[in-house]
Amino acid sequence: MSVFVNGKEIVISTGKNTILSLIESYELNPKLVIVERNKEIIEKDNYKSTILKQGDHIEIVHFVGGG
Amino acid sequence: MTVIDRYSRQELFQPIGKLGQQNIRNSHALVIGAGALGTAIAESLTRAGIGKLTIVDRDYVEWSNLQRQQLYSEADARDRIPKAVAAKKRLYDINSDVEVVSQVMDVSIEEIEQLIIDVDIILDATDNFDTRLLINDISQKANIPWIYGACVGSYGLSLTIIPGETPCLQCLLDTIPLGGMTCDTAGIISPAVQIVVAHQVTEAIKLLTGNQSSLRGSLLSFDLWLNQSSSIAVDKMKKEDCPSCGNIPSYPFLDKAHSTKTAVLCGRNTVQIRPGKNTTLNLEKLALGLKPLGQVSKNDYLLSLTTGEHRLVFFTDGRVLVHGTKDITEAKKLYHQFVG
Numbered sequence A: 001m002s003v004f005v006n007g008k009e010i011v012i013s014t015g016k017n018t019i020l021s022l023i024e025s026y027e028l029n030p031k032l033v034i035v036e037r038n039k040e041i042i043e044k045d046n047y048k049s050t051i052l053k054q055g056d057h058i059e060i061v062h063f064v065g066g067g
Numbered sequence B: 001m002t003v004i005d006r007y008s009r010q011e012l013f014q015p016i017g018k019l020g021q022q023n024i025r026n027s028h029a030l031v032i033g034a035g036a037l038g039t040a041i042a043e044s045l046t047r048a049g050i051g052k053l054t055i056v057d058r059d060y061v062e063w064s065n066l067q068r069q070q071l072y073s074e075a076d077a078r079d080r081i082p083k084a085v086a087a088k089k090r091l092y093d094i095n096s097d098v099e100v101v102s103q104v105m106d107v108s109i110e111e112i113e114q115l116i117i118d119v120d121i122i123l124d125a126t127d128n129f130d131t132r133l134l135i136n137d138i139s140q141k142a143n144i145p146w147i148y149g150a151c152v153g154s155y156g157l158s159l160t161i162i163p164g165e166t167p168c169l170q171c172l173l174d175t176i177p178l179g180g181m182t183c184d185t186a187g188i189i190s191p192a193v194q195i196v197v198a199h200q201v202t203e204a205i206k207l208l209t210g211n212q213s214s215l216r217g218s219l220l221s222f223d224l225w226l227n228q229s230s231s232i233a234v235d236k237m238k239k240e241d242c243p244s245c246g247n248i249p250s251y252p253f254l255d256k257a258h259s260t261k262t263a264v265l266c267g268r269n270t271v272q273i274r275p276g277k278n279t280t281l282n283l284e285k286l287a288l289g290l291k292p293l294g295q296v297s298k299n300d301y302l303l304s305l306t307t308g309e310h311r312l313v314f315f316t317d318g319r320v321l322v323h324g325t326k327d328i329t330e331a332k333k334l335y336h337q338f339v340g
Helices: A017-023 B008-011 B017-025 B035-048 B074-078 B081-094 B108-116 B129-142 B190-208 B283-292 B327-340
Strands: A002-007 A008-011 A033-037 A058-062 B026-030 B050-058 B099-103 B120-124 B146-152 B155-162 B219-223 B230-231 B262-265 B268-274 B295-298 B302-307 B310-315 B322-323
Touching: A008 B120, A008 B268, A017 A033, A017 A058, A058 B219, A058 B230, B008 B017, B017 B190, B026 B035, B035 B050, B035 B081, B035 B120, B035 B146, B035 B190, B050 B081, B050 B108, B081 B099, B108 B129, B120 B129, B120 B190, B129 B146, B146 B190, B155 B190, B262 B327, B283 B295, B283 B302, B283 B327, B310 B327, B322 B327
Parallel strands: A002 A058, B026 B050, B026 B120, B050 B099, B120 B146
Antiparallel strands: A002 A008, A033 A058, B146 B155, B155 B219, B219 B230, B262 B268, B268 B322, B295 B302, B302 B310, B310 B322
16 A cells, blocks of 8 residues: 655555654654644544555654754 | 835735735844754745844854854854854844844843744744743743744654744643754754745745634744655644633743743754853953863854863853763863862
8 A cells, every 4th residue: 555645655464554753753752743644633532543445645744842 | 126126025915915015124033053054944934124123142153063053154154153153143144134143142042032032933943942941931921922843864744833823832742852862873964954934934924924724823843854744733732721822821931930040952962051140251361261171263253262172162151062962070170170
């Protein structure tokens, strides 16, 4: 299955098909990201239970401190 | 061309016009931080003809800053000039019409309450979330918009926060991110800084010229190296029970219990120690006392002591930067060893 992350198509392996596993695959802290799926923001509490579907458009923005 | 033409190209840009230029001229912007983001923001607003600009920073110029902190020269790094002082000098050379106020200080609760007086907009150019959450609270309390910006590596992001309209930073964050998370390892390239600044300054100019309807309205991020960008409409994330911008705000970061006395500086292998109450250090006297302990050098603003693998830099306001460690306890030990 494949989804679009920040505009780029990526392949998701079976068993790694939640929002949480996607965030973790980018080595990001789930508490410091905002995630949108198909134009809808996903609540942080639902990262683990939200299952990705073929062709989903995911936007991930993570907070950093530098400046 | 004459001085009269100075802002002609900006005035020709229809959404600004002569009226917008006058609005910019009548505005006061507060830039917190004079590092990569702060120097670029300050230069841009100064060239744009802002009426008054206050720039604040706690640090001094080092060689590793010159790759991206655009207001500084080799002389500034060689002489360890405080950033706010060096920035003001360069900004005056660029546009002597702008009233630039420079403050060499660490911004905490007392300072920020003074700094925001008569300010129309706050631009975030800090490198840590402690200060950002302080800005976030004061912005809500004093009803002043602020523009978050941050970058690391080839990545950057920005968000415009307008009290009473948009969600605030607290609404979007579940936890306080730790300052030194990635700077040590990821570095930073200058173009990433410039993109963040382009967004921050454009949003600021929209706000100052009454072009609110043109504001971006989204949380924006990009990665220049990975050729990615992202934009999320966050308006629905405004929380009614947010302690900073909700119905019954408590402004938790304006509460002294939250104020940090020590901080690990982003990417610097350095700990800052700040005395609890306002103090003044007599650098002359201190220099005499420290001479037997190591190599001492000093200018009008600070004193530097090199001892073993550490270097301690003392500022007149009592702050000390302990270089050569990320360990707060070790830094405190050295601090107490030398200032008692």
